[in-house]
Amino acid sequence: MLTKRVIPCMDVTNGRVVKGINFVDLRDAGDPVELAKVYDREGADEVIFLDITATSDDRATTIDLASRAAAELRIPYTVGGGFRDIAGARTMIASGADKISMCSAALRDPELITLASRAFGSQAVIVAIDAKRVGDGDKWEAYVAGGRIPTGVDAIAWAEEAARRGAGEILLTSMDRDGTQDGFDIPLTRTVARAVPIPVIASGGVGKLEHFAEGIIDGEADAVLAASVFHFGTFSIRQVKEYMAREGIPVRLDF
């Protein structure tokens, strides 16, 4: 059976992992590829590198990261952040990235999703949506620029459009929950999962083991993403997957 995935995410700036790392056995704890290799060994199903500054100087570093990851990792990986055009995405795919993830660029120019899915196939195109709740109802707004700028675009409608244009997956981050360790925004995750015919990766808010299972069972997500709880060593990936398996979720444990 096709398994549900556990995905550690690394925020990268100038080639270095931004959030604190608590791995003592790493030669270079700030090196995203070294960290990703640990997650590969621990049973991560894939990893995501997000270039969170993505200045033009930074791009060469990110391309270098993508080629080193191709040489070092034995699981699929995604590079996201900072794409301005299809050529930038093509360079990343040619460097070995299995998928690219677009957020601000896709909202600015939705045609990029169409072009990317035609050029690389839908399976290689993730659209990342940073969503923040509006008012008291089940309504969310999409933000850009790392969650700093509101766009006025309804997050659910945007997810639907991204899927129609050929996105292969939605990486859905709740800005209300990100960093809180209170768990995923379940209504948001479930609403998007039911609205689109493509896999949804739940992101933002994991603090407890239960949260991972909730994202899949209650949020109806296909994959769960976390950063700090893995970087700080709060949970190992195996621990998370064993917990999910006990909750009846199909996961890959033969690694």
Place this chain on the structure above:
Amino acid sequence: MAPRIVIIDYHKGNLLSVARSLSDVGAEVEITDDPGKIAAAEALVLPGVGSFEDAMGFLGESGEGAALVDALTRKVPFLGICLGEHLIMEGGDEAGSGWCEGLGVVEGTVRRLDDSTLKVPHVGWDQLELTDVGRSCPLFAGVADGAHVYFTHSYALSDDVDPGVVAARTDYTRAFPSAIWDGGTLFAVQFHPEKSSTVGLRILENFVRLVQGGGA
């Protein structure tokens, strides 16, 4: 001496992870688009993702396809991966343009997965159900029935493939053949061993050992 494995490059993608995985398990690897080197190879790997028709076009014009078919006739050990598995078949569906001829080394065709019940492309970690052929196949020595490997594809081998060469099936929309073995030195898989962590490395290591030792 390390066995030398030639990876056939038809200019459709990054071959670094395939190359590195093979060298991790003891092979000396050369990536080439030169039909002469393909003809002289001790063992061949045909990787790939993308369009069947584009790949056939390139293999035809470059002369790589003819060199590969000739090598397979001489029983040079071979591993096809994903699109590389599809290309050795008689032919397949292709979006937009209908039927496309393959290299025709193995009987059977490639068909699109039906997206009426499940999401297509089939992407992620799914299981290998080893057949009787698979349980005696040296490529899967030490690999458990039900092992998880990484898939990313919209097309798969069809039911017209001889069950006598089907080493594993995977059930997604249909129980498609996810690995084939001709009983000799020809192997082809739908999944990506180079992206399948320890299980994938085990499979590649089995292939390298087989090239080295002439058997399992």
